[in-house]
Amino acid sequence: MQQEENIEARDVEQKVRKGNPFYNSPNISRAEFNLIKAFFYAAALWLLIGSLAGELNALKFIWPGLMDASWLTFGRIRPIHTNTLFWGWSSLAMLGLAYYVVPSSAKAKLYSVKLGWITFWLINISVIAGSITMFFGFNNGMGEYREFIWPIMGTFILALAVSTYNFYVTIHRREENEMYVSNWFIMGSLLWSLTFMIIGYLPFYQNALGETVIQGYYMHNAVGMWFMTFTLGLVYYFLPKMLNTPIYSHSLGIVAFWTQLLFYTLIGTHHFLFSPLPWWIQAQAIIFSVGMMIPVVASTTNFSLTLRGHGKTIRKLPGMKFMLVGIIFYFLGSFQGSLQAIQSLNIIWHFTDFTIAHSHMTMYTIITFLLWGMIYGFGPKISGRFADKKWVDIHFWLAFVGLLIYSISLMIGGTKRGISWLDGQPFIDSVILMVPYWTWRAVGGTMMFLSHFVFGWNLYQMLKSPIKNIEYETI
């Protein structure tokens, strides 16, 4: 019985592979394979560490006395959770994929594998150092995603600069005349991110409320310019490749690129509505938050039209389910974000757990799901091994159902909490009413956490060693 299933699974794999020239050969050298593998393995490790910290945080809401040593206190573990998943997991996974996408979509050789390794080590060093310093309470002033002190974030910025240079030279030496839209997004994301990170850490204008202006700008651009823009670039490459079809419209992709640049840059202050910041910064942030739906609609339409008629591949090819959910939630999560920026809804939801639900619906269901989908789609190309579809499905359903439980419970709880504040009830009542929702959040969060082990196992199955007759390019 078991064997039959295996044979069937292999047949599916072979069909997918035969029908899709993307899986014919790895198109990279063995050295590049090793580099990309290292990026993915390290990313998966940070995913486990970061979500372990998240799991501990979730449990502390139910048992506030749990593990109450100074270095495990909520205020210190929470930034470890966010920063390891931002700069460790997501960034490494994105760059690992980009080390294939940039040369491949430019039809050029990667300029330097060595510089890739330098990026790899610098990022890992910065995330390790950042996590250790935060255990000791060395926190760069509580601003979200800016918790690494500047020498550590400086190391991360240097890592990005090295990769930017590497990619730029690669694109410069390409044979293809056109520059595919993926590389627009990826290069834009890298250079813009270098800009906002440096602006975020320069001290010359950050006393008093100056800091708050920069904090809004920084935290929104971290999500919008680094993670979202970069991931979009990758999806514009992998989605058509995995489906073996051209992207529906290149011009829609370019509209998305320029409007992404315009709107995401300007809307940081929607994190500080009704604050003592000048009213006009808040007003334009709200208006552009609505405008932010333009790049979202442009990309999601493009992806949906590309997906149309490929129901079979979505069902059969491991990882396509992740892509589908990621694309749907790119629309839903962004729309939710725009709604949260509207004043009348912001009054109810701001400061509540609704925000936490939103950040997980975006950073998790958009960015992480898309990254998983692309890793599952890309791994077999470079190693010749598909992950076991059964285990990919287990990963998918654990993560997806867990996420739904997590975010829906916090959305309901957050809304009730906001209404309780509006009613003028005592603050502690709003804490008590949250307890069941925090419990459900921990249930969903645990499912997500468990799914990451399944992902680690699947990743290992895919990349442990390439199949025998695979032909890597020689340098």
Added chain:
Amino acid sequence: MRQSKNTNHHLIIISSTIIYVFLSLLIAVGPAYVMDRGTKHLANEQKMTTEQRRGFEIYVRENCAVCHSQQVRPLSMDSVFGRPSQPSDYADIRPISTWIMTPNVLGTARLGPDLANVGKLRNNEMWNYIHLYEPRIVVKKSIMPSYKWLFKSTNEVEEAHTIVTIPESYKPAGEYIIPTREGDDLIAYLQYLNQASFDNIEESGKLGVNFTGSKLLSAIYNTDNITKSSQDSISLVDHDYSIFDYIVVAISILVVAVAFFFLVRAFFGLREEQKDHIKSKVMKHE
């Protein structure tokens, strides 16, 4: 087939980055600079003492802002926490050291209550010590962590020590709980969080941001028009709109409309692309 313009990578990458830098200067660095230089203490506001500043460092180290905001909005639901926050309330917020930059005290979450005025709302020092040592002694359903490492237990008590009145079941038998210097400092900082009154506003000075640095920047950014909530009456957005505000709103709406136009145009182009696609398929078939 239309000649593609997407071939010059220098142009695309560098022009988009220049636009990005320009937008960042316009929307982040510029206003930040103005807020930085223009935020000043009012005459009747207290400055942080050395002890309070050390306490503020502990506040940052334990990352209190992850759960506690210090930002009272001009909304009636926030009135329990104090009067609406004004820029001058934050005039003391400066970098901690060479390594730690200006902390973000405003925060984005209220897992616990707002602390902007906590020195006035919770002015019982002993309550604060007990609450910090083990919040659930005084607030049964609290989910705040206990900060026991800001205290030590001892047998010998000197006159100068504050003995925290902790119930027997919460501490080692027969021992006394006294705060460490860090604990004292943190409480001193929390007591410092005390919103200055704006009753005698004419004497205290001008509210809002008083930026006098550069004529150019003053011309670009409207600085003296901040949410007016000096009185006790708080409406939803008690604000005097200026011409400047209207201009910013008008430009923003215009930009969104133009972007929307490009999106619609791309959608119409889509139909053409689709027709070409089908045509080429049919021709191939024939």
